[in-house]
Each structure stands twice: as structure tokens, then as C-alpha cells.
Amino acid sequence: MPGHALTQVLVHEPRMRWPIPNDLAATLTGRVVRSCERRGKYLIITFDHGALIIHLGMSGSLRRAPLDEPRRKHDHVEWLFEHARFLLHDPRRFGAVLWHDATDGSVLEHPLLAKLGIEPFDPLFTPAYLHDRLRGKTQSIKQALLAGHIVVGVGNIYASEVLFRSGIHPQTEAGALSLNRCVRLCADIRQTLEDALTSGGSTLRDYVNATGEPGAYFELHAAVYDRLNQPCRICATPIKRIIQGQRATYYCPKCQRKLYPRN
DNA sequence: CTTTAACCCTGGAGGC
DNA sequence: TGCCTCCAGGGTTAAA
Numbered sequence: 001m002p003g004h005a006l007t008q009v010l011v012h013e014p015r016m017r018w019p020i021p022n023d024l025a026a027t028l029t030g031r032v033v034r035s036c037e038r039r040g041k042y043l044i045i046t047f048d049h050g051a052l053i054i055h056l057g058m059s060g061s062l063r064r065a066p067l068d069e070p071r072r073k074h075d076h077v078e079w080l081f082e083h084a085r086f087l088l089h090d091p092r093r094f095g096a097v098l099w100h101d102a103t104d105g106s107v108l109e110h111p112l113l114a115k116l117g118i119e120p121f122d123p124l125f126t127p128a129y130l131h132d133r134l135r136g137k138t139q140s141i142k143q144a145l146l147a148g149h150i151v152v153g154v155g156n157i158y159a160s161e162v163l164f165r166s167g168i169h170p171q172t173e174a175g176a177l178s179l180n181r182c183v184r185l186c187a188d189i190r191q192t193l194e195d196a197l198t199s200g201g202s203t204l205r206d207y208v209n210a211t212g213e214p215g216a217y218f219e220l221h222a223a224v225y226d227r228l229n230q231p232c233r234i235c236a237t238p239i240k241r242i243i244q245g246q247r248a249t250y251y252c253p254k255c256q257r258k259l260y261p262r263n
Numbered sequence: 264c265t266t267t268a269a270c271c272c273t274g275g276a277g278g279c
Numbered sequence: 280t281g282c283c284t285c286c287a288g289g290g291t292t293a294a295a
Contacts, residue, residue, distance in 0.1 A: 017271065017291080039291075058288050059273075071295085074273085092272045094289060112291090133268070139266065157286060248287085 001033045001167060004081050013076040017057065017096045020077065027099055028079075035103045040116045040152035044107055050100050051107040057094025063087055091143070117150040120189050125151060131182040134174045143172035143245050145189075153193055157225045160250045162192045162225045170242070172251045224250040 002096040009028045014020040031198070037044040043062070045160070056062065067086045071078070077097060079087040085107040088097065102108045105111065117133075118125045133150040141161060145154045154162060163170050165188040168181065177185065193228070199221070220226075223233055232252040242249050 017289095055289080057271095057290080060289095065275095090272095091274065091288095094273095096290095136264085143266090146289095169270065199280090246269085247289090 001081060002035055003032065003085065004084070005030055005032045006079060007082055008080040010078040011076070012071070012078070013074075013093070016076065016093050017055070018098065019095045021099050024097070024099060033044070039108065039119075040148060041155075042113060042116075050102045050104075051097040053096070053100055053107065053112065054088070055096040055112075057090060057096070059092040059094060060090035060095035061064055063089065065183065071164045076198070087235055093233065109128070115149060117148050117152050120151050120153045120193055125186065125190075127179060127183040129179065130186050131179045134182070137174035139168060139174050140244055141168060141172045141174045142249050144174040146245070146247065148177070149231050150179065151189060154189060156191075156247050157220070157222065158192055158196065160225045161223055162189050164251060164256060167256055169256045170244065170251050174256060220251075224252060243257075 006028050006029075009025040011020050011022075011024055011152075014022065025052075028087050031047045031049065033045060033142065034048060035046045035140070036054050037046065041055060043054040043056075045054065054062065063086065064083050067080075067083075067085050069085075071087070072077070072089070074091045075087045075089050076093070079086040079088075088095070098110075098112075104110075118129065134144060137144055142159050144150060144258070145162065146156060146159045148154075160170065162185070166185045169186065227250060228237045229238045232239060232255060235252065235254050237251055237252055237254040240253050242251075245249075
């Protein structure tokens with residue numbers, strides 16, 4: 001919608017992760033969208049006077065809907081243009097809709113964005129960078145990747161998938177990875193995400209496409225994720241499931257060996 | 264400073 | 280059919 005003006009903004013349910021600003025409609029009505037960007041999993045819709053920051057959390061979706069279609073349960077926000085309408089739908093309300101005023105500096109300096117890791121397809125994301133940022137960390141490599149402070153885009157599914165591809169045990173101390181291991185890991189993060197993009201994403205049950213069509217549903221062909229006790233696709237060893245930081249991790253105990261401590 | 268546990272919320276799945 | 284428990288893709292915050 002860059003170049004188009006909002007005609008109306010309706011907030012039906014402001015109780016999201018943080019309350020949606022009660023003056024959001026006043027802030028946006030009549031304003032022209034300038035660009036639509038992304039940083040990590042945050043969407044950034046820019047205007048001349050600031051930027052809208054949107055996060056979909058775990059259950060959120062943003063779709064273009066017909067102008068006359070009735071609102072459904074959990075459709076919390078509507079953005080209306082002269083000939084278009086967008087709905088934010090989020091049953092669990094883990095998502096967020098925030099306004100960043102241009103007078104507060106670059107939106108990338110917003111507290112939620114400032115400490116995000118590098119984009120995985122940025123040329124600056126290199127084995128040396130990864131190795132340097134992991135150095136000294138006692139945290140597990142799985143949690144270090146998932147945290148998003150080093151590299152963004154690796155969510156809970158892909159953290160397991162990436163480590164399987166790299167042959168790294170998820171409980172490996174992050175700081176114990178050699179530069180050579182980081183060479184492999186860096187490439188496998190990119191390759192795993194690229195494969196996922198090529199196949200249209202790997203969302204599980206709640207996926208709808210940008211127009212809300214339920215038909216566009218992509219089955220995840222995971223190597224390990226959600227495959228507890230099923231045979232490893234490489235060696236047929238039953239896949240294991242553990243909990244790290246309250247999140248499930250899946251791995252093959254044979255293909256992903258723990259590292260021996262090097263003295 | 265880094266790391267960990269609790270928490271936000273609804274709904275689907277499975278057991279009884 | 281209903282009621283219960285468990286689990287879920289994300290990320291912040293307070294506490295250790």
C-alpha cells in the first residue's frame with residue numbers, strides 16, 4: 001500500500017502484549033503509507049511522521065480482506081484504505097501493535113529492535129561473526145540461536161532443524177563451538193531458511209496466506225521437529241525431545257553428538 | 264554482566 | 280457430549 005492513505009483505523013481489542021495506543025486511529029487516519037519493511041519478525045510500516053511496529057506473536061496473522069466481509073472473532077484491528085482493507089487476527093494476543101514517533105529518532109533504535117541480531121541473509125552474517133558472538137557463552141547453542149540477539153529469524157522450529165543439519169547437539173555450550181563448526185552452522189542457518197522460503201514456509205496448523213485462503217497450507221517436512229520417537233531420516237535412530245528454556249527441542253542423539261571438552 | 268523462570272492468552276488434541 | 284489436562288510457532292520482564 002505504499003503511496004496510499006489510510007481512510008480509517010479501527011481498534012476493536014486493544015489488549016495485546018502491550019496495550020494498543022488509544023490514539024492510534026487519530027495518529028494514522030489520512031496518513032500515507034511510505035514503505036513496508038521487516039526487521040527480524042517485526043513488521044515496520046513507515047509514514048512521514050513515524051512508524052507502525054507490528055508483531056504477530058505465535059498466533060497472529062495480517063491479511064487483506066474484502067471491504068464488506070464481516071469481522072470474525074479475534075479480528076482485533078482494521079486498517080482501511082479507499083479500496084483495500086487489512087485485518088489483524090490474533091487469538092492468543094501475544095502480538096503487538098505499537099507506534100514509534102519520528103521525533104524519537106530512527107525506528108531501528110526502538111528498544112524492541114535495537115538489540116536484535118543480524119539478518120541471516122546479510123553478507124555481514126559470517127562464520128567469524130558467529131564465532132565471535134558465541135565466544136564465552138555458557139548458554140546452550142539452541143537457546144543462543146533462539147534468543148535472536150546474534151542472528152534473527154531462527155525460531156523454535158528452525159533452531160532444531162538447523163542444529164540437526166549441522167550435526168550439533170542442542171545442549172552444546174555455545175562458546176564451545178570451533179570456528180570450523182561455525183562455518184558449517186552459518187551456512188546451514190542460511191540454507192535451512194532458504195529452503196523454507198522456497199517451499200512457502202513451514203507454518204503448522206494456523207496458517208493462512210495473505211488473503212486468508214485456508215487452501216494455502218504448507219506441510220512442514222521437518223527432519224526432527226515434532227518427530228518424537230520417529231526414525232531419524234539419516235540413521236533411523238528414534239528422535240529425542242527435550243525442554244530448553246521452556247521450549248521443546250528435537251534432535252537425533254546419534255547424528256548430533258555432544259562435543260568433548262577441548263582443553 | 265549473563266542466564267533462567269515466570270508470564271502473557273486462546274484453542275486444539277487427547278484422555279476419561 | 281463434556282470436562283479435564285497438556286501443549287503450542289514468540290518474546291519480554293523480573294529474579295537469580
